[in-house]
Amino acid sequence: MSFPNYGQALFKPMKQERHEETNVNLYYFSDFERHNAEIAAFHLDRILGFRRIPPVIGRLINVIKEIKEVTTDHKLVTTFFNSPVGNTCFHGHCSYYCSTEHAVCGRPIKLEGSLAVMLPDLSLAPRHSWRSPWRRSYSRTNQAEWETNSNYCDTVKQTPPYDRGTRLVDVIDMSILDFLMSNMDRHHYETFEKFGNDTFLIHLDNGRAFGRHSKDEPSILAPLVQCCRVRRSTLLRLRLLSLPPYRLSDVMRASLSRDPLAEVAPLLTEPHLSALDRRLETVMQAIQDCLQQHQHHSDVIYDDIMDYPQA
Ligand SMILES: Nc1ncnc2c1ncn2[C@@H]1O[C@H](COP(=O)(O)OP(=O)(O)OP(=O)(O)O)[C@@H](O)[C@H]1O
Numbered sequence: 001m002s003f004p005n006y007g008q009a010l011f012k013p014m015k016q017e018r019h020e021e022t023n024v025n026l027y028y029f030s031d032f033e034r035h036n037a038e039i040a041a042f043h044l045d046r047i048l049g050f051r052r053i054p055p056v057i058g059r060l061i062n063v064i065k066e067i068k069e070v071t072t073d074h075k076l077v078t079t080f081f082n083s084p085v086g087n088t089c090f091h092g093h094c095s096y097y098c099s100t101e102h103a104v105c106g107r108p109i110k111l112e113g114s115l116a117v118m119l120p121d122l123s124l125a126p127r128h129s130w131r132s133p134w135r136r137s138y139s140r141t142n143q144a145e146w147e148t149n150s151n152y153c154d155t156v157k158q159t160p161p162y163d164r165g166t167r168l169v170d171v172i173d174m175s176i177l178d179f180l181m182s183n184m185d186r187h188h189y190e191t192f193e194k195f196g197n198d199t200f201l202i203h204l205d206n207g208r209a210f211g212r213h214s215k216d217e218p219s220i221l222a223p224l225v226q227c228c229r230v231r232r233s234t235l236l237r238l239r240l241l242s243l244p245p246y247r248l249s250d251v252m253r254a255s256l257s258r259d260p261l262a263e264v265a266p267l268l269t270e271p272h273l274s275a276l277d278r279r280l281e282t283v284m285q286a287i288q289d290c291l292q293q294h295q296h297h298s299d300v301i302y303d304d305i306m307d308y309p310q311a
């Protein structure tokens with residue numbers, strides 16, 4: 001979406017009700033994208049102290065006044081229609097999913113959506129897209145190597161850029177974030193090319209997170225479990241978020257209540273918030289198991305805050 005002041009944002013419309021859980025027969029790669037997941041992922045990433053997801057905010061949009069009547073895309077205007085119950089819908093033009101069957105509909109003209117801050121244009125700030133070493137196979141029949149080889153991390157650790165610096169612990173942070181929000185769709189992550197290899201990661205596309213609250217997906221934690229490495233700053237933050245006064249679900253609830261869409265309905269339902277606390281316990285237990293399996297704490301804990309005193 002482009003604004004009159006030339007600002008841009010990436011818009012994802014609401015596709016699914018907040019209380020709906022992803023159908024158990026759907027593979028992760030067929031799941032819908034959820035606008036509230038994009039918003040909640042931004043908040044969670046910030047609460048974890050990572051700040052690798054560009055800001056995302058919710059908006060209730062009037063599809064006639066704020067899209068149809070002001071767009072300069074004349075083709076888009078021709079795709080607006082009224083649904084049988086009188087809601088205003090549109091589908092735009094693209095190669096897949098741009099048809100009346102996959103239209104986006106207002107109620108009757110109001111549409112919820114997420115707006116992500118647009119990163120600088122690729123011509124100004126080129127980004128490198130990195131395939132995650134723990135990428136899923138995106139197939140109903142094939143397994144990825146990490147699913148069958150329990151020594152997989154040893155290979156990753158020897159492969160640049162994971163063989164030095166913080167890249168490996170960055171990917172492990174990413175797996176903790178994804179496990180907490182149950183995102184199985186992290187096929188890639190990005191970096192700004194200008195900053196070389198010693199730089200922070202960027203996590204775009206979080207729309208398939210927060211699909212199920214009643215089930216956890218342990219395989220998302222494979223990088224942590226297989227490598228038994230974690231940043232000390234991450235561990236300290238997770239510990240803090242396990243304490244009653246800073247309970248992750250409470251901090252998330254408070255943070256999400258500041259989003260404009262919270263006035264329509266809470267961004268995450270209570271079962272999703274409790275799932276965060278349950279999954280955080282699982283992460284803490286995984287780190288505990290690693291510490292027990294290793295002789296020295298420093299084998300497991302990557303000390304990235306050396307001037308901060310040990311507990
Ligand atoms: N905040 C952003 N700023 C700039 N570009 C972005 C932003 N978020 C996503 N993109 C780019 O837009 C494209 C599509 O975004 P996204 O992956 O979220 O949508 P998608 O519908 O899930 O697409 P895909 O099927 O490719 O995963 C990606 O190439 C991504 O690099």
Ligand SMILES: [Mn+2]
Binds near residue numbers: 185205
């Ligand atoms: Mn995607």
